[in-house]
Amino acid sequence: MSYSISSNGIKAPEIVSAFPEISVVVPIYNEVESLSHLIDAIATTLERDRLDYEIICVDDGSTDGSTEMLRQLARNRSDLRAVLLRRNYGQTPAMAAGFQYARGRVIVTLDGDLQNDPTDIPKLIAKLDEGYDLVSGWRKQRQDDALTRLLPSKIANWLIGRVTGVKLHDYGCSLKAYRTELVADMNLYGELHRFLPALAYIEGARITELPVCHHARRYGKSKYGLGRTFRVVMDLLTIYFIKKFLTKPMHGFGLLGLISIVLGTVLGGYLTFLKLGLGQSIGNRPLLILAVLLFLTGVQLFSFGLLAELVMRTYHESQKRPIYRVREVVE
Ligand code: UDP
Ligand code: MG
Numbered sequence: 175m176s177y178s179i180s181s182n183g184i185k186a187p188e189i190v191s192a193f194p195e196i197s198v199v200v201p202i203y204n205e206v207e208s209l210s211h212l213i214d215a216i217a218t219t220l221e222r223d224r225l226d227y228e229i230i231c232v233d234d235g236s237t238d239g240s241t242e243m244l245r246q247l248a249r250n251r252s253d254l255r256a257v258l259l260r261r262n263y264g265q266t267p268a269m270a271a272g273f274q275y276a277r278g279r280v281i282v283t284l285d286g287d288l289q290n291d292p293t294d295i296p297k298l299i300a301k302l303d304e305g306y307d308l309v310s311g312w313r314k315q316r317q318d319d320a321l322t323r324l325l326p327s328k329i330a331n332w333l334i335g336r337v338t339g340v341k342l343h344d345y346g347c348s349l350k351a352y353r354t355e356l357v358a359d360m361n362l363y364g365e366l367h368r369f370l371p372a373l374a375y376i377e378g379a380r381i382t383e384l385p386v387c388h389h390a391r392r393y394g395k396s397k398y399g400l401g402r403t404f405r406v407v408m409d410l411l412t413i414y415f416i417k418k419f420l421t422k423p424m425h426g427f428g429l430l431g432l433i434s435i436v437l438g439t440v441l442g443g444y445l446t447f448l449k450l451g452l453g454q455s456i457g458n459r460p461l462l463i464l465a466v467l468l469f470l471t472g473v474q475l476f477s478f479g480l481l482a483e484l485v486m487r488t489y490h491e492s493q494k495r496p497i498y499r500v501r502e503v504v505e
Contacts, residue, residue, distance in 0.1 A: 193277040193278065193279075194226045194227050194228040194277060194278050195225060195226040195227065195278055195279055195280065196220070196225055196226065196227040196228070196278045196279070196280045196281075196282060196295075196299065197227070197228050197229075197230055197272075197275075197276035197277060197278035197280070197281050197282070197354070198216055198220075198227060198228070198229045198230065198281075198282045198283075198284070198295065199230050199232065199269060199272030199273065199276055199281055199282070199283045200212070200229065200230070200231045200232070200272070200283070200284060200285070200286045201232050201234055201265050201268035201269050201272065201283075201285070201286060202231050202232060202233050202234060202236060202240050202244065202268075202286040203233075203234040203235070203236055203240075203262060203265070203268070203286075203397055204236045204237060204238040204240055204394060204397070205236070205238075205240055205286040205287055205393070205394055206236070206238045206239045206240045206243055206394075207392075207393035207394060208286060208287050208288045208392070208393050208394065209231075209240060209243055209244065209247070209286070210243070210247065211288060212286060212288055212292070213229060213231070213247060213251070213254060215288075215292045215293075216229055216292040216295070217229070217251075217253055218292075219292045219293050219295060219296065220292075220295065220296070223296045225296065225299070227253065227278070228253055228254070228255060228276075228277065228278065229253055229254045229255070230254075230255050230256075230257060230272045230275050230276055231244050231247075231248075231254065231255075231256050231257070231286070232256075232257045232258075232259065232268040232269070232271045232272045233256060233257070233258045233259060234259050234262050234263055234264070234265070234267070234268040235259055235260065235261040235262030235263065236262075238394075241258055244256040244258070244504070245258070245504050248504040248505060249504060254505075255275065255503065255504065255505040256503070256504040256505075257271050257272065257275050257500055257503050258500070258501045258502045258503070258504065259271060259498050259499065259500060259501060260498075260499045260500070260501045261499075263497065263498045264365075265365075265367060265397075266362050266363065266364060266365055266366055266367040266497075267362070267363075267497040267498035268498070269283060269362070269367045270360075270362045270367075270497060270498065271498050271500060273354075273357050273358060273360075274358075275503070276354060276358075278354060279353070279354055280299060280302060280351055280352070280353060280354060281351070281352045281353075281354050281357060282295050282298060282299070282349075282350070282351045282352075283348055283349065283350050283352075283367075284348055284349045285348045285349075287391050287392075287393070287394060288389060288391075288392055288393070289317070289388060289389050289390070289391055290311070290347075290348060290349040290386065290387075290388070290389075291349075291386065291387035291388070291389065293387070294311065294349060294384075294386040294387060295349075295351075297384060297386075298311065298349070298350070298351035298384060298386075299351055301351070301382065301384050302351045302352075302353070305380065306380045306381065306382050307352065307353045307356050307374060307379035307380050307381065308350065308351070308352050308353070308356060308370070308371055308374050308379055308380075308381045308382075309350065309351045309381075309382055309383065309384055310342050310344070310345075310347060310350045310371055310381065310382070310383045310384070311344065311347040311348075311349035311350055311383070311384060311385075311386035312342070312343045312344040312347060312383045312384060312385050312386060313344050313347050313386060313387075313388035314343075314385045314386075315387075315388060316344075316388050317388050317389055317390040318390075318396075322399075322400060326400070326403045327344075327345075327346050330345065330346070330403065330406055330407075330410075331343060331344060331345050331346075333407075333410060334369070334372065334410055334413075337410055337413065337414050338369070338372035338375065338376075338413060338414075339375070340371050340372050340375045340381060342371055342381075342383050343383060344383070345368045345369065345371065345372075346368050347386065347388075348367075349386050350370070350371075352370070352374075356374050356377070356379055357370065357374075360373060360374075362497065363497050364405060364408070364409045364412070365402065365405050365406050365409045366409055366413075368406065369409060369410075369413055372413055373413070426479070427475055427476075427478050427479030427482050428475075428476055428479030428480065428482075428483070429479070430475050430479070431471075431472050431473070431474070431475030431476030431477070431478065431479050432472070432476060433472070434468050434469070434471050434472030434475055434476075435468075435469060435472030435473060435476060436472075437468045437472070438465050438466070438467070438468030438469030438470075438471075438472055439469060441461060441464060441465035441468065442465040442466075442469060444461075445459065445461060445462055445465060
């Protein structure tokens with residue numbers, strides 16, 4: 175709270191909102207050379223547009239001095255808060271930690287390596303205020319290696335679009351703006367931060383995209399290789415199942431098992447009738463094997479279905495587990 179001196183000399187509290195409008199969340203893992211440039215650039219842009227903001231840098235267990243530098247910067251700047259995690263958890267947990275500490279009405283995320291351009295932030299917010307819940311950046315002229323980055327991401331974007339029904343050109347772009355309530359209690363893990371539009375869509379969010387600038391990395395190097403593609407595919411599968419089975423968890427297996435049991439029982443009954451009713455020998459009939467097989471497979475599938483239900487339920491409930499631990503918050 176700040177105070178001003180009124181005409182009668184008595185200090186009167188100014189009416190200042192306790193929380194900033196916009197929280198800019200930046201995950202930081204070994205970005206020591208970019209840090210102060212980045213924070214200056216964000217602050218300059220947002221101040222020029224007279225936007226009320228805070229910057230939340232989440233240090234994801236850096237080992238290159240970023241942690242110390244952030245601590246210093248946060249102590250000296252009122253617009254910066256540093257959330258220091260206990261170790262390196264990954265970009266998604268780092269972002270989730272940022273969401274937890276964000277107090278703004280709007281959250282903007284971007285990378286800490288200066289590849290995203292802070293001057294795009296006001297454009298994203300303006301777009302959001304047209305009535306969207308999420309505005310995703312689209313790096314139309316992406317400055318990354320064509321073969322190892324652009325091609326896999328083109329395929330991934332197409333696949334994600336097909337599976338989730340939300341067709342964006344650039345899921346991987348970190349520069350995004352969200353209404354805070356959209357992400358505040360979203361359960362994230364793995365590489366899920368890039369799927370936020372898809373997850374939000376399942377929750378009924380209005381989503382759009384906006385072309386943004388992209389620069390080549392100036393300092394440090396990328397924290398990812400091709401290995402990420404695999405993890406992204408696994409996450410995509412999970413999303414697919416979440417979307418498919420959110421309302422009907424794994425009923426499919428149980429049903430299949432039940433059909434198999436019924437078929438096996440009918441066949442078995444028929445054979446029993448032949449043996450006991452008509453006195454025929456059934457020991458040499460292939461149908462007998464089929465009946466037994468169907469029945470046993472049915473029992474197995476049905477038990478599997480039950481188990482799957484339990485696993486799905488446990489899966490949803492276990493999501494309360496924190497995916498990161500905070501060591502210290504410097505403000
Ligand atoms: N990052 C992080 N934890 C990690 C890996 C990356 O917080 O374990 C941060 C990193 O500091 C950067 C952002 O996530 O701010 C994106 O990482 P990077 O630039 O390496 O990814 P790329 O742009 O190559 O996809
Ligand atoms: Mg980068």
